[in-house]
Amino acid sequence: MSKFIFGRYLPLSSVVHRLDPRNKLLLSFCYIILVFLANSWVSYLILIAMTLGAIWASKIRLGFFLRGIRPLIWLIIFTVILQLLFSPTGGHVYWHWAFINITQFGVINAGYIFIRFLLIIMMSTLLTLSTQPLDIATGLASLMKPLRWVKVPVDTLAMMLSIALRFVPTLMDEAQKIMNAQRARGVDFGEGGLIKQAKSLIPLMVPLFMSAFNRAEDLSTAMEARGYQDSEHRSQYRILTWQRRDTVTWLIFGVGLILILISRRW
């Protein structure tokens, strides 16, 4: 609960922080493809260099990135161990017992998967740590623009998204207040078995829905009073600009892509 949804942004002044949010979103999507392409130790080395370079440029301490790994730690351990124990036979066999083989192939593969996990998590953590939520939303809305051609109501969705982001902290406070009020009346949150815990959430959910809807009614009336009619025929106040440093990141990305494509043989 204390881990607040917007609390993860780190306000620092670095090159990475100043990049266009649209660019950062695109880069992080494409980075995952890059990770899928890597298949040899040289290509992983290039990826590690790129990732550490990006982290260094962001001036954020490495500890923050390690914290991002924690929620996925069980999945990582589980995967690595299964890869280690049950990989197909290949290369030198280190240890053999019944159907369990620890082979050279298995060890290398487990290592690759471990690195792959770390790299993907680190890059996505970098995006959130260096970009404000509202910037992410603006960037996303602008990247969705082409979807207009397939009749997606992009402007309405962008409006909904900005309303949603604006109200996350408000609803969070509200939820906290309702919880405390219900606690004062004797509701135990997070106690007992699964069903009892689920039941105790009803005195939280129902008032939360009601207050959210009351807010929605008030807000929509206020919006209409200020001349809101539809999402399409409007101008924009927040404008994003693509700068030279954004182009440079793609040059670096391109070089990395070419190097990885070449190094896939080794």
Place this chain on the structure above:
Amino acid sequence: MKTMARTQLPKLDTLSMVTMGLLMAMQLVLSRFTIGNQFLRLSFTFLVVALIAKWFGPWWGMMTAALVDVVGTLLTGNPYFVGFTISAILGSLIYALFLYHHEVTWTRLIIAQLLIALVVNTLLNTWWLNIMYQTPFWGLLPMRALKQVIVSPIQVVLLYLLLKSHVIQTIQHRLKTK
């Protein structure tokens, strides 16, 4: 045809749009609340997904589900993967097909929940993890299936209680009469 009217993108008034925005915010907030112990966690975002699907239909449901999935993942710093967005869209679609313009009944909820638990949460999501991290599909499947077996009945009951609750009925009435 009756189904045609159902598959069109309904035009939104300001109140519906703002309500959906607030429900999206609610989804982002609820994704932070989980109950359970260290082996089994259950979050309540499915309640909001079902509500949006019931009130606004498949198209708005799928679009907001996709958007919340993308934004929610990016904001929490988890790795983004398209597969999970597809799962979110499918989940919302299934809820909408069973709940939009239909009376809420136990049968409808149970079938919708079974479909989502089996197809989306168990098969698809395990497959996405397999693609993304090369987690062993058959190794992970039993554990994830077991989780769904335990969680699904609770989800069905909670959904029924919420959708039939007086407060939700009141809100629905106010949305429709505005």
